[in-house]
Amino acid sequence: MDHSAEFRRWKAQSLSRADLSRKGSVDEDAAEVVELLNSREEFFTTSSCAGRILLLDGSTDGSGVQKQHCCWMLVTHKPCGKDDVMAALKGATSNAVLKFEPFILHVQCRTLQDAQTLHSVAIDSGFRNSGITVGKRGKTMLAVRSTHGLEVPLSRQGKLMVTEEYIEFLVTIANQKMEENKKRIGRFYNCLQHALERKTISNSHSEIKENNNPLCTHKNKRSQGKARDPSVTEGNGTELEGADGLGVSAPFYLEDD
């Protein structure tokens, strides 16, 4: 189903709405990707986050899950320093948790085929938890997601459970993940550009032939000898992918690199 006219209306409505995020604007590192997608007839973005380091303070309900309305003690889309976290922790009175959350993007797509094209780009760029949602009214959404995160409890009922040396160690790792995340966004942008150029040239296909594109190095390493079909079954294996979305038959590795 194409819904071309309806899609154009949804897009116009969506892009004219105020930005409801806390920040009120698109993150700098996500801006290029967002602009490229919104410049195309077949896509529009509905939400994005370039990636962030967060310090949250809140109570849990005994399930290990933090409740609503916990406090944001720190949020940054750039690498941060140990002192930033130490300063923010001074105000934490409950259960503080440091998190790194990678790039996330939601894109509404005109057709399922458009969503498939974008999905392939996302998977090939390392965003292995990406997936499509098809709503009842025919709205087709692609969520670009990764597993590449951190979630580290730091304090219990206001008492810091780690040393300052550990915080420094942790912040170094969070910053490294932030940098890797930024490279993946760059890879995504390049793969996307390439895929859209091909799409424009070849109207009757929405397939991406990127086997020879050195910019999509992530995919090149993984796809040798393997069908480029993210849905290829691995046999009725059980423990398999874990949160990293990696196939059963591969040697166990935590992340695509």
Next chain:
Amino acid sequence: MDHSAEFRRWKAQSLSRADLSRKGSVDEDAAEVVELLNSREEFFTTSSCAGRILLLDGSTDGSGVQKQHCCWMLVTHKPCGKDDVMAALKGATSNAVLKFEPFILHVQCRTLQDAQTLHSVAIDSGFRNSGITVGKRGKTMLAVRSTHGLEVPLSRQGKLMVTEEYIEFLVTIANQKMEENKKRIGRFYNCLQHALERKTISNSHSEIKENNNPLCTHKNKRSQGKARDPSVTEGNGTELEGADGLGVSAPFYLEDD
């Protein structure tokens, strides 16, 4: 596209293959869900993991991402004790990381509509990072995924960076997440049963009307006043969901509870 005959063939092939996972069998807490899905014509599972606590030891390449072939020092699908982790850490000589990974399931679906039904069940049960993949050969896969994890660096080049007291604190949280994860699997099973019963009764629809089903409490809390469409756009918001997949317009909360 239905692919009924082709789908039956794929299913027969998949279910007859050997279990390629490390464990070699379906995890106990996932078994009921797997059996229910495989008993239905329109689904078969290709991989699953009930959830696990892992201790991994491996080097990173400077990107904060652990390389291939890191060692599994500990893996358990049940709550564990501080002493288990301390004992496993004795053998760690590199960068040890403790992770909690929640339930993950991959299901091949006969049609896109079947995938949408299952996707709704997954979202309503709290597995908010679930998504559909549609392969080129028409293979439609649903990945059931959650964000409800932990990833905690513990040592640097063999040197433990936290105290035993912290390990105990961390293990408590990991165990709580494991319990919450188990409840979500139960919720998923109940919602799935209900959805499949409805589907059987009402052949012309694949919609799930679960507003009055007390077993799907997760959905009831969230959906009051909101259209039951996982792809409803939140406006052209930017920071939005984060890794938890939560809408922009909701008050900030880390996890569905």
